[in-house]
Amino acid sequence: MSQNRSSNNLVVPQATAALDQLKYEVAQELGIAIPQDGYYGNMVTRDTGSIGGNITRRLVTIAEQQLAGRY
Structure with missing residues (x-):
C-alpha cells in the first residue's frame, strides 16, 4: 500500500479500503x-484532479440516494 501523507482524517477509519x-x-x-508504488509525483495534475473530482461526485450521489431512502 502507499504511504498516506494526507492531513485529512477519515471519520470511519475502516473506510480506507x-x-x-x-x-x-x-x-x-x-x-x-495509478502508479503501483504509490508515488503520484509523476502524474499530471489534471489526472489526479479528475480522479478526485469523480470520487467526490460519486460519494455525493451515494449520500443523496441514502438520504432519499430515509425520508
Whole structure:
C-alpha cells in the first residue's frame, strides 16, 4: 500500500479500503493508470484532479440516494 501523507482524517477509519477501491475504479473508468508504488509525483495534475473530482461526485450521489431512502 502507499504511504498516506494526507492531513485529512477519515471519520470511519475502516473506510480506507473502500475509498482506495473507489479510486482505482474511477481511474480505470477514466483510463488513467495509478502508479503501483504509490508515488503520484509523476502524474499530471489534471489526472489526479479528475480522479478526485469523480470520487467526490460519486460519494455525493451515494449520500443523496441514502438520504432519499430515509425520508
